[in-house]
Amino acid sequence: MKQAVCAWLGLLLLAGGGCSQQPRESRHAFTCGGNVTGETGFIGSEGFPGVYPPNSKCTWKIMVPEGKVVVLSFRFIDLESDNLCRYDFIDVYNGHVNGQRIGRFCGTFRPGALVSNGNKMLVQMISDANTAGNGFVAMFSAAEPNERGDQYCGGRLDKPVGSFKTPNWPDRDYPAGVTCSWHIVAPKTQVIEVQFEKFDVERDNYCRYDYVAVFNGGEINDAKRIGKFCGDSPPAPIVSERNELLIQFLSDLSLTADGFIGHYKFRPKKLPTTQPPPVTTAPPTTTTMKPTAIPCHQKCKRSGTLESNYCSSNFVITGTVITTVTRGGSLYATVSIINVYKEGTLAIQQAGKNMSAKITVVCKQCPLIRRGLNYVIMGQVEEDGRAKILPNSFVLSFKAKNQKILNVLKNKRC
Structure with a gap:
């Protein structure tokens, strides 16, 4: 263990703590992807601990000895933060080709x-043209499939009836910093019904911290997401569209709660017509929506004042426009x-x-809005969290005199 820690510290260009000194030129520099084999080792973003490059796509293929599984532990992560990890992110997959995605991660x-189903795992990091961080370092190791213990969770479920639960259930709260993915697979002619018996996951209005997400199919894909759940009210029964369902549980590094236990069963795709129709899947809590198509010939004139628009606006920020891209009749910008x-x-x-935010000016x-200038921006928000600026949204150049009014409005109750 000491050798592994020392190796990690060496990779970070640090020394001491009982580790032998290494010549600087012999220390490993992380590159963009590659094939990695062995019982244990490290992977990291290109240039770590420096800032990773923009517009990059790096893929690492990890393989441990046959008959074992891959355990991947992130030691450090610092990527551009976004609730949906749409800009800079790390994807982790089972296998090397067409594998199930275990998770997507960004921010800090x-x-x-994370544990693979077999002896192969694929890690891919993608960055866009904008804000970057220091990247990541992760350690991989080989483990026996039947010795993963209670600290791990998830896996493939293919029996006609079964259950899944958070680690430590029901004795104590689930641990912080856990990611679990259950891939439920039924025969081609059947669908999957899921019901949660008990449910207690850290509450947040947008389920940003700890949550359960359920997807049609075997891949974590927002287009296929049935719902995202947290709080202490069990979700309504869920029925898959086809014969595969993916359930992901994620907890952050702060508050935890009791957790949950859920049950699933296979059933025929079509029930007899004499029975009531099956419970359909709940609509997604969060979906990606394109900006609303509206006529752009209307007069571009804001009305009212900062004060009169404050409560009717979903958000109010001041910021500098740092990127702008025109697509179709709309402008997409980063502030x-x-x-x-x-x-x-x-x-x-x-x-x-x-801090930054993505905005869409529906009529460009x-x-x-011009790049490099400062604005007060008030507007509404699409369901994917992107700001939507309409012709009547209240936007004006930001001046020092606005600061006092905005500070007063910040404490206003709407």
Whole structure:
């Protein structure tokens, strides 16, 4: 264990603590992806501990000895933060080709140990053109499939009836920093019905911290997400569209709760017509929506004042426009945030001390927003967390004199 820790510290260009000194030129520099084999080892983002490059796609193929499984533990992670991990992110998959995605991660959240179904795992890191961080370092090791213990959870479930539960259930709270994925697979002619018997997961209005997400199919894909759940009310019964269902549980590194136990069963795709119709899947809690198509010939004129628009706006921020891209008749921009006065449901990304948000100006010149300038921006939010700016949204150039009014409004009850 000491050798592994020392190796990790060496990779971080640190020395001491009883580790032997290594010549600087012999220390390993992380590269963009590669094939990695053995009982144990490390992978890391290109250039770590420096800032990872933009517009990159790096893939690591990990293989441990036949008959064992891969256990991946993140030691450090710092990527552009986003509630849906849409910009910079790390994907982890079972196998090397067409494998089930175990999880997607970004920001500074460090997930619990991730375990593959077999002796292969694929890790892929993608970055866009904008804000970056220091990247990640992760350690992989080989483990016996039947010796994963209670700290791990998830796996493939293919029996006609079964259960799944959070680690430590029912004796104590689930641990912090855990990621579990249950892949339920029925015969082609059947579907899967899931019911939660007990349910207690850290409450948040948008389930941003601890949550259970359920997906049609075997891949974590927002387009196939049935729902995202947290709090202490069990979700309604869920029925898959086809013969595969994926259930993901994730806890962050802070508060925990009792957890849950759920049960599943296979059933025919079509019930006899004499029976009531099956319970359909709940609509997704969060879905990606395209900006609303509206006529862009209307007059571009805001009305009212900062005060009169504050309560009717879902969010209020001040910021500098740092990127703009025109697609179709709309403008897509990134705003580096100066201050947040009303967050609402706006998805705010954070990398270090820098915060940013994505906005869509539905009619690209209405209101006119230019890169490099500062604005007060009030508007509504799409269900994916992106700001939507309509022709009548209240947007104006940010001046020092606005600061006092906004500080007063921040304490206003709507």
